[in-house]
Amino acid sequence: MFSSVIYSSKQTMRQRIIGIMSAMPEEIEGLTELIENRKSTVIGMRTYFEGSINGIRVVLVFSRWGKVAAATTATTLLHLFSVTELVFTGVAGAIQGKLNIGDIVLGTHFIQHDMDARPFIKRYELPLLNMSFIASPEDKIDLATSAVQNLLDQNYLHQLLGEKALDEFGIIQPKLFAGFIASGDKFVSTDAERNDLLMNLPAILCVEMEGAAVAQVCYENGIPFIIFRVISDKANDNAENDFTQFVKHVASRYSFEFIDNLFKILSTENSLETSNG
Numbered sequence: 001m002f003s004s005v006i007y008s009s010k011q012t013m014r015q016r017i018i019g020i021m022s023a024m025p026e027e028i029e030g031l032t033e034l035i036e037n038r039k040s041t042v043i044g045m046r047t048y049f050e051g052s053i054n055g056i057r058v059v060l061v062f063s064r065w066g067k068v069a070a071a072t073t074a075t076t077l078l079h080l081f082s083v084t085e086l087v088f089t090g091v092a093g094a095i096q097g098k099l100n101i102g103d104i105v106l107g108t109h110f111i112q113h114d115m116d117a118r119p120f121i122k123r124y125e126l127p128l129l130n131m132s133f134i135a136s137p138e139d140k141i142d143l144a145t146s147a148v149q150n151l152l153d154q155n156y157l158h159q160l161l162g163e164k165a166l167d168e169f170g171i172i173q174p175k176l177f178a179g180f181i182a183s184g185d186k187f188v189s190t191d192a193e194r195n196d197l198l199m200n201l202p203a204i205l206c207v208e209m210e211g212a213a214v215a216q217v218c219y220e221n222g223i224p225f226i227i228f229r230v231i232s233d234k235a236n237d238n239a240e241n242d243f244t245q246f247v248k249h250v251a252s253r254y255s256f257e258f259i260d261n262l263f264k265i266l267s268t269e270n271s272l273e274t275s276n277g
Contacts, residue, residue, distance in 0.1 A: 017084050019081065023088070023090030035051035035053060050081070054267035071214070086218055090230075095207055101232065101246070102172075107180070109136070109180045111201065113197060143226070144228060144262065181204060181227065
């Protein structure tokens with residue numbers, strides 16, 4: 001069963017504040033450079049950076065890894081910082097063979113692949129919610145799609161990453177996918193684990209450790225969200241190879257470009273709305 005919730009109601013009632021969460025500290029280091037009038041607050045072992053990007057208020061934070069850490073961070077953003085929407089960036093392991101390292105996945109639906117409360121409820125079903133998959137709003141997927149277009153251009157990537165990084169990680173022509181993402185508190189790193197996920201959840205594109213938890217928090221609070229993932233590995237026996245270097249030299253730069261482009265689009269939309277108002 002899929003989610004069906006109206007995400008836009010809260011945003012129209014109060015000032016727009018966008019929460020930005022990242023699963024990797026290397027991404028946070030770059031993204032802080034985008035924030036103007038930056039100030040920081042430490043809550044629950046996390047540093048929240050407040051300010052603005054292109055005139056839009058933001059709160060940026062490293063969520064730490066895993067579903068509990070991500071849900072805790074998202075809840076803090078919603079209830080202490082009053083964010084009206086969330087953007088999450090990070091890396092993921094490919095489950096489908098058609099995905100390659102350097103590809104981008106925008107999550108449309110999220111499932112917790114380690115949720116299993118049988119025999120009380122069906123496998124993967126979220127307790128009391130009577131659903132297994134939570135959907136991201138379609139308009140946010142469209143917005144995110146516009147923000148990644150330059151990352152799909154080979155010439156632009158050569159300028160952004162350099163020939164050495166592209167060759168090292170075998171990035172030739174990145175593709176954009178929008179689809180199902182599975183989350184769980186386990187780093188999938190063997191062929192057996194990957195094949196098991198494919199057999200039980202054949203629709204999922206990739207696997208990570210936070211997205212579905214963030215999606216559930218947003219769903220339960222009526223907050224729209226975007227989850228952006230870069231494929232860092234094939235979720236197989238080679239998944240650990242050069243992971244740290246990939247995050248540092250590739251994923252962090254993807255995230256910077258994505259957030260920068262996203263806020264340029266949002267700023268333009270705000271200007272048009274103001275001029276037409």
